Amino acid sequence: MTQVPDRRPVGNQSVPPAKECDPMTGSVAAATQGLRRLVADSPAMSLLRADLLPVTAAVLGTILDNPPVTMDVAEFLERADDALDQLRDMGVDAPQTAQAYLTGWIGQGLLVRQSGQARLETVRLSSSALDALDFLRRLENPQSTVTSSRLATVTTLLERLARAANPSREDRIADLKAQRDAIDAEIARAEDGRFTVLDDDTARERLAEIVRLAGQIPADFTKVSADLELLNHDLRQQIISSTGTRGDVLDEVFAGVDLIERSDAGRTFTAFHDLLNHAEASAALDESVDEILDRPWARDLPVRDREFLRRLLGVxxxxxxxxxxxxxxxxxxxxxxxxxHEYREYRRLAAMVATARAHLTSLTATHRPTASTGYHLPATSLAISTIAAWKLNNPDDSRTVAPVTEVPPGELDLAALREQVRASEIDFDELRRAMAATARQLSVFSLADVLERFPCHQGLASVVGLLVLAEGLCRGPGGCTRSRQTEALSWQTSSETVRAMTVPRYIISMVPPEWSSHVPAF
Structure with missing residues (x-):
């Protein structure tokens, strides 16, 4: 089950403890309600009651919990694809792709996606997933008997705690002298050759207990990371929700106090980190592991546990x-x-949200939430079609099969080049000559008169060119007036279809004289 850290005083800020109710204490009704919330909200419970529990637990446990690691998304997807293929070969129903399963596991809270080094996305098991996998592992390998090693571990820890927490100087001195006498007596017995070596069964039992305890440490790191992120969220929430210009948490941050480092989780991890990176302690741990694994009674240890112990310090x-x-x-x-001062913007947004909620609360007294507003909100839609309507793209369809032949360059033909330019651009020279010829025949004419005598060789382009020239005559040299009347101009397309359009009627009485002798520029 997901562990929620107890909120303790951070720095000089007294953070009230979380209002959690143990579902296994109190009245039956309270316990039932608590367990209902746990079943509904806990990602660990969602994994345990999932239909694909064996597949999910096997894939996640094998890839990310052996021991718990943080892995690049690309590497995880590759290994998950291989694992799913193996399961399908065994007849297991795993219809989705690794990418689809990854998205679902992240949404269910079983995986945590983060930005790693070099801006690569990484995934790791959440604390809830680790709890669920540990529960399944204990069901698969139950502790059938009460071992003496477990009792010895508990007893030793209690004795050390009692000695370390005793404030009496006399008791501390007496305890140290007792330890010294016991060590001297043990040295004397060793010098005489009178010391006892653990039998193989007891040694194997204690080693198994050590592996079990050590296996829980990597999982604790994930829970520490989740606790730190929750603490960071709580501190930000306190800064935003504090009244006035300053608050206790805000004052300490401004004063340079590292509240996360000074929190319970931060202090505990810092002590563990310092011990782990102590050179002598690390060397002693490595030597102890090598010495134990070289013992004959340790050869029966499973390969997975042997590899775990050898990699323990590095992990x-x-x-x-x-x-x-x-x-x-x-x-x-x-x-x-x-x-x-980013917190000020969040405070402003929080105040706006609170104001909006207050307005909504006052409106509920006079307006029903289900009442029609008379406004229709158009929703976006997505066209859905069958996959049978898709046409696959074949790259070979656009590939050239015939060999490419080299064509030698030919001589430049000015007449052919003129025809190409004429086909791609409006032939204003031809249109000017047509308008000048019409002016010689008629004292006053319109564009329809020009097209009646000189049909469009370029179709619509010729009509557009005549309109441009007529508009230019209205603004510049020549006699042209645009009347309020309209006229129809027609032309013939390349497919011999007659088209027509209605345009303003231009009354033209004179064109520039140079239009009569206008020739192409070639």
């Missing part, structure tokens, strides 16, 4: 550095959130 150091980067990033982000 812990990598995970610790990742958590350190997360903690540093969150601290810098929180300081930047305050120093750039």
């Amino acid at each position: 812990l150091q990598d995970d610790a550095e990742e958590i350190r980067r997360v903690m540093t990033g969150l601290s810098r982000s929180l300081h930047r959130f305050v120093e750039t």
Whole structure:
């Protein structure tokens, strides 16, 4: 089940504890309500009651929980595709692609997607997924008996806690002298050759307990990361919701206090990080692992556990550095959130939301939420068609099959070039000569008179050219007036279809004399 960190005082800020109710205590009704919320909201419970529980647990557990790691999305998808193919070969029903399953697992809260180094997206198991996988692993491999190693571990931890928490100086001195006497007696027995070596069964039992406890440490890193992100969210929420210009949390951030580092989770992780990176402690851990795995009774240890112990120090150091980067990033982000006064914009938005909610609350007294407003909101839509209507693109259809032949350059033909230019552009020279010839025949004429005597060789382009020339005559040299009357201008397309359009009637009485002798520029 998802662990929610207890909110304790951060710096000088007293954060009230979360109002959590243990579903297994109190009245039956309260316990039932609590368990209902747990079943509905916990990602771990959604995994445990999923139809594809074996597939999901096997894929996620094999790829990301052996031990818990953070992996690039591309690498995860590749390994997930291979795993799904193996399951399908066994007859397991896994209809979706790895990408589709990844999207679903992220949406269910089983995976956490983050931005890693070099801006690559990474995924890791969420704390809820780790809880669910650990629960399944304990069901698969139950602890059938009460082992002496587990009892010895509990007893040793209790004795150490009692000694460390005892404030009495006399008790501390007496305890240290007792330890010294016990060590001296053990040294004397060792010098005489009178010491006892653990039998193989007890050694294997204690090693299995050590592997079990060590296997929980990498999973704890994921929960620490989730706790730090929750703490960062709570601190930002306190800054936004605090009244007045300043608040206790805001004052401490302005004063340079690292609230995340000084939190319970931050202090606990910092102590663990310092111990893990201590040179002598790390070397001692490596030597102990090598020495234990070389013992004859350790050869029966499963290969998975042997590899886990050999990689334990490296895995812990990598995970610790990742958590350190997360903690540093969150601290810098929180300081930047305050120093750039970004929190003021969020306060303004929070005030606007609160005002809108207050208005809505007052409106509910006079307006029903289901009452018609008379406004129709058009919704966007997506055209859906069958896949049978799709036409696949074949690259070979656009590939040239015939060999490419080289054609030698020919001589330039000015007449042919003139025809190409004439076909691609409006032949204003021809239109000017046509208008000048019409002016010699008629003292006053219109564009329809020009087209009656000189049909359009370029179709619509010729009509557009005549309109441009007539408009130019109205503004410049020549005699031309645009009347309020209209006339129809017709032309014939390349397919011998007659088209017509209605345009203003231009009354032309004179054209520039040079239009009569206008020749092409070639």
